[in-house]
Amino acid sequence: MRIISSLTTTLSIAVALLGSTGDAAFFRTLVNRSSLDIRQQCGSVPGACNQNGCQGTNGLYGETGICNGNFQGCACASVCGFTSGPCNQNSCQGINALGGQLGVCTAGDFNGCQCASVCGATNGPCNSNGCEGVNGVCTAGDFNGCACN
Structure with a gap:
């Protein structure tokens, strides 16, 4: 569109x-x-968002997604389940959420799907583990979106 x-x-x-x-x-x-x-x-039937060069952004709750790759702008069938696993695995590159809430994948097959946050009960240091913390929140790495000290 x-x-x-x-x-x-x-x-x-x-x-x-x-x-x-x-x-x-x-x-x-x-x-x-x-x-x-x-x-x-x-095409008349959307293919999966993670196949055929679609490189799609899945619909968060299983809604129709949209292709970004070869079929840019075309609808695609979301591959989201309840979660795609931890936000730091499966090429998800997820943004974690605080308090055990679900995060969101920003890349890979599950781009746009929910993921399980890996934030712990204790905040880690903002300057290690690839956190790149800004104002008490990690902006990169496995703990992107988690609180840090």
């Missing part, structure tokens, strides 16, 4: 710049055909 929206915006600008209805009509036809090609590429 993003691609189609930007094509429509491009069309509007081009029509204003061209001025001539003949040139504008030709350009409109060209853009409409491109939009149709993009929609046809998606």
Whole structure:
């Protein structure tokens, strides 16, 4: 949808710049055909967000996701279960949540899915374990999103 929206915006600008209805009509036809090609590429049944080069962001609660890779802008079937495991495993690169709440994966097959936070009951140091803490919260590494001292 993003691609189609930007094509429509491009069309509007081009029509204003061209001025001539003949040139504008030709350009409109060209853009409409491109939009149709993009929609046809998606297919009628969304594939899994983690397959076929989709590189999708899954819907958090199993809702339809959206592809970012070869099929950018197309819908994809979420592969989220209840959780995708710990936020620091399975290429999840998750952002943990405090207090035992569920975090969210930012990469890999489970991008956009919930993950089990690995924050402990005791805050670790902000300057070790890849934490890169800022204002008492880790901003990187296995403990991204966890509190730190």
